[in-house]
Amino acid sequence: MATRTKAKNNTLKLKFDSGWSYAPAPESRSIASIKERYELFINGAFVKPSSKKYFKTINPANEEVLSEVAEANAADVDKAVKAARTAYDKMWKKMPGKERAKYIYRIARMMQERAREFAVIESLDGGKPIRESRDFDVPTAANHFFYYAGWADKLEYAFPNRQAQPLGVAGQIIPWNFPLLMAAWKIAPALATGNTVVLKPAETTPLTALKLAEIIQEADLPPGVVNIITGAGATGAALVNHPGIDKIAFTGSTDVGKIIQRAIAGTHKKATLELGGKAANIIFEDAPLDQAVEGVINGIFFNQGHVCCAGSRLYVQESVYKTVLRKLKDRIETLIVGNPLDKNTDIGAINSKQQLETIYKYIKIGVQEGAEMHQSSCALPGKGFFCRPTLFTNVAQSSRIAQEEIFGPVLTIQTFRTEDEVIEKANNTPYGLSAGVWTDKGSKIFNMTTKMRAGVVWANTFNKFDPTSPFGGYKESGYGREGGLHGLGAYVNLV
Amino acid sequence: MIAETSTIKIPNFSLSPRVDQVGIEERAARFTKRSIKKESKLNGLLLALNMIDLTTLEGKDTDGKVKQLCYKAQHLHDAYPGLPTVAAVCVYPSMVKVAKQALGNSGIKVASVATAFPSGQSTRDVKIRDTKYAVANGADEVDMVISRGKFLMGEYNFVFDEIAAVKEACGSARLKVILETGELGSYDKVRRASDIAMYAGANFIKTSTGKISPAATLPVTLVMLEAIRDFYYETGKMIAMKPAGGISKSKLALHYLVMLKETLGDAWMNNEWFRFGASSLANDLLMQIVKEKTGVYQSKDYFSID
Structure with a gap:
């Protein structure tokens, strides 16, 4: 081909910024009811923090304050862990799998019913586009609950010839990038296998986890089975270091993952870490x-x-x-x-x-x-x-x-x-x-x-997720797997 | 051969880029998530109306039917003045003269199918004469079909030469090359046929005759738009696109416009470079346009059927 044509081709450029454009098409935020203040969800009730402190959560798209959220201190963490322990010992570990499943299915269905509200709040609090929270985060989160609900009464098939015993109380710390979805990834397999939970969402994106707490309350899940406490790094550290915790599930940065590993070294605590x-x-x-x-x-x-x-x-x-x-x-x-x-x-x-x-x-x-x-x-x-x-x-x-x-x-x-x-x-x-x-x-x-x-x-694809498929890392990306059959294994002792 | 294409290096068509089925269908579906509201919707509807090749291709077509269609093309809905006209009227070669006369100097083009439409199962000689007849009667545009049998046999040179020969017979008329994607069997083949058509001299590439199902789909059209984009960067030449068949609703037409805009950009957003081959789309667009202007839907009986 002649060099003349080549030279011309280098200047070719498609234009996308003139002509027909899309008018604003905002999703209405009226469906999202956000309270002015959120308390800690401990033992089935929303309780004031003993720290008496609250922090603000903002909309990163316009820097407006959305709500203020309780900050849990060590005493609050202790209260939550004790509630989880009591619920575990008195009831949840003894409950037949098919009964546990009913609760998990109920949570999944209620999430679906309120999918639009969840999506709007997720986008408001975290900044992600509504197309993604609506089409990916919320439906995938509900799917995780559905999927693990199905396993609750089939653990003997998940682990043939072994008995899968729950670990006890799981301390779960989740990041701000997929707030609701990460809560689902953590809570659903823990409940299905008979563990109880203390979950801490990230301090910049606590709202959908607190909405989930409302659903859990409405679903009549026995008090203390799921506790959701809010706060920043100090709250997370108190949770990790609490002696009443049997398992840590953490998703977040590699730096914090290393701190957690050091903190639990020499204890009985098991861990799964999903890092950078x-x-x-x-x-x-x-x-x-x-x-x-x-x-x-x-x-x-x-x-x-x-x-x-x-x-x-x-x-x-x-x-x-x-x-x-x-x-x-x-x-x-x-x-x-x-x-x-x-x-x-x-x-x-x-x-x-x-x-x-x-x-x-x-x-x-x-x-x-x-x-x-x-x-x-x-x-x-x-x-x-x-x-x-x-x-x-x-x-x-x-x-x-x-x-x-x-x-x-x-x-x-x-x-x-x-x-x-x-x-x-x-x-x-x-x-x-x-x-x-x-x-x-x-x-x-x-x-x-x-x-x-x-x-x-x-x-020939990327970023595809499914509840049935395990997810986790090599090297500094962490260890343990979440999702699928492998995800169950992280919450049981096999005997 | 044709002077215009002689400076362009002809690639090996069996090496045409591959298309991943899952990926292309996901991408096409993503365009349908765009929310087109208010003035963008109205502007999109008007633009789509102006891009229509109003079509009648039936064995029972008569002069009377074609004349009525041509009147409709110029007077889409006179109750609302200021509407654009369609881009062209598309008919069989035998109806070109009637259509040309009926459209006069309205600016609306006459497009004629040719080359033993819709099967293309005839000799090259017949196809050339078919094309010349249409052009001689006044066709501004010729819609030819490729020889799908030869294409599927791997005789790409045959298909290429045939398109080039028809292009020559077209003279100054613009050539639309119908791939009949519903018969090609895979997106890889659609891409390959698109490349052959463009390098052989097509002005437009077009999905379907409308006689085979499936006709135009969003993913098939996207494969062709991406082929046009690559060809543009390779040669500097713009090729026009015409999805035809199966597009009868306004919402779908807007999805096509979104796909066009985000794939080829603003230069293609007019009826010189994009057409809808459709017959019933016009009335649905009119109904939606009137709704946007008045706030209420009118019954179908308020829109003429020609």
């Missing part, structure tokens, strides 16, 4: 490129990139690198960043000011490291915490932005030449939570999936 990640998403030259690009977009921009298994490191085979990069640049231009409650929003608000600062810190580091930054040209709202979808090229394995978890809408892009090279590079990380492989060739998929040291490897 820096997943590789790998595009081979024979991949269906448009779908691969879409998968990369979902992999890194889903939930503003606040996903521990986000595909934050993209590896593209050199022969298709230019094409993939062009497609990615076009695609991020069509992502709509803005009001989380707008049904057309693709990327909502960053969860907190602190997280936004972390993301900006890494973007700055990337630029300083000499990586080339490309952001979408979209306008950002004047108030609230927002970040443009961001791509970095000219990145090396040794760049910090390619090594450390950013937990935001920032993708690093590297190239590779051979299969062996990309396997080595993809595994060259302290993390190992997930990975993605894009190729048209089945044998390559199987080769890659056996060699990736990651808990989940997706082939």
Whole structure:
């Protein structure tokens, strides 16, 4: 082909910002009833904290205060753990599985009935787009309750020829990226196996867990079986260190995970830790490129990139690198960043000011490291915490932005030449939570999936979750599995 | 061969990009989640109306039927002045002269199917003469069908040459190449046929004749839009798109516009570069437009059927 045509092609650009545009289509917030103040949910009742302290939870999209929430101190934690212990000893561990199942099914159904309210509150409190909270978070959370309700009276089939005994009281600490869904991941298998629970949601996103507490109360779950206490790091530490806890289930940062491991060393407490990640998403030259690009977009921009298994490191085979990069640049231009409650929003608000600062810190580091930054040209709202979808090229394995978890809408892009090279590079990380492989060739998929040291490897898709499928990490991404049959195992002693 | 395409390197069509079925269907479904309200809805409805190829392709078509359709094309709903017209009227070659006369200088194009539509099972000579007849009678656009049998046999050169020959016979008329995606069997094949058609000189690529089910679907159209996008970046040439058959509701038409906008961008958002091949869509759009303007739905009996 003539060079003249080549030169012309370099200037070709699709335009997405003029002409027909979408009018605002906000979901009504009137369905969400949020109280001015929330107490601690202990022993089946909402009680005032003995700390007498409350903290505010805000809407990260406009920085308005939504509600204030009780802060549990060590005395409150003690009260909650004792309530859970009493409920465990007096009733829950003795209750036949099919009776436990009825309660869990009831919670699942009530979540479905109030799905829209949950979705709106999740988006208000956490900043995620309503499309995701409505179509992913809430239905998947309900599905987890349904799934584990089914196991409650079938544990003898889950563990043939063994007897599955509950562990006792589980202390569960969950993060702010999927507040309701993580609560479901933690509570459902614990209840199904006959454990009782003290759950602490993240301090920036406590509201849907407290709504769940209301449902649990309405569902007449015996008092003390599930206790939900709110607070920040100190509350979590009190829970982890409480001697009455038999098991810790934690999802969050690797740093905190290490603190928990140290704290429970030498105790009888069991633990599952689901920590950070820096997943590789790998595009081979024979991949269906448009779908691969879409998968990369979902992999890194889903939930503003606040996903521990986000595909934050993209590896593209050199022969298709230019094409993939062009497609990615076009695609991020069509992502709509803005009001989380707008049904057309693709990327909502960053969860907190602190997280936004972390993301900006890494973007700055990337630029300083000499990586080339490309952001979408979209306008950002004047108030609230927002970040443009961001791509970095000219990145090396040794760049910090390619090594450390950013937990935001920032993708690093590297190239590779051979299969062996990309396997080595993809595994060259302290993390190992997930990975993605894009190729048209089945044998390559199987080769890659056996060699990736990651808990989940997706082939020709990304960020797919199902209650029946176990989830968890290698290396600094934690240990133990949640979901599926494996998720039951984390809450039982087999004798 | 044709001068226009002679500077473009013809790729090996058996190496056309692959399409992942699950991925393309998920992406297409995602467009349907866009919420189109208020002025965007009204503007979208008016735009869709202006993109219609109002079609009658029946064995029982007569001069009278075609004349009535042509009147409708120019006077969609005179109770509401200021509405756009449709883009074109699409008829069999034997009706081109009637349609051309009836449409006069309204600016509405006459499109004619040709090349032994809808099966395409005839000789090249017949197909060329069919095309020339339509053009000689005044067709502004020609909707040809590809030889699906030859395509499925892997005779891509045959299909390519046939399209190129028909393009030559079209002269200045714009050529729409119908892939009849419902007969091709997979998204991979739709992509391959799209590439062949574009490199052979198509001005439009079109999904279906309307005689085979399934006709146009969102994922099939998306495969073709992505092919158009790649071709544009490769050659600098814009190719137009026409989904046809099975699009009869306004809501679905808006989904197509969303998909078009987010795949190819604003340059394609007009009837030079995008058409709906449909007959009953127009009245549904009119009903929705009147509803947007007056706030109430009217009965179907208030909209003329031609």
